[in-house]
Amino acid sequence: MKMTYWIAESVEGDKTDAIIARTKHDCEQKVLAYASPSEYRQPVKKSFLYEDAFDLFEMATAKDGGRGMG
Numbered sequence: 001m002k003m004t005y006w007i008a009e010s011v012e013g014d015k016t017d018a019i020i021a022r023t024k025h026d027c028e029q030k031v032l033a034y035a036s037p038s039e040y041r042q043p044v045k046k047s048f049l050y051e052d053a054f055d056l057f058e059m060a061t062a063k064d065g066g067r068g069m070g
Contacts, residue, residue: 003056004047008040019043 006027010017019040021027027043050056 002049006043006045008043
């Protein structure tokens, strides 16, 4: 299966401060709602492949996984 999402990374924060959404428009709206647009980079489309729910869980919790993976 393939998961696609949009991520706007924090300019001065770490990956856990990123804003993530299903669509580019939703990501842009969350940036406007939560913070100043100058605090976040432009949204970038990310995708990755996974086999099943456990594979997805393993990828998300791996040492280099988490927000912004893919």
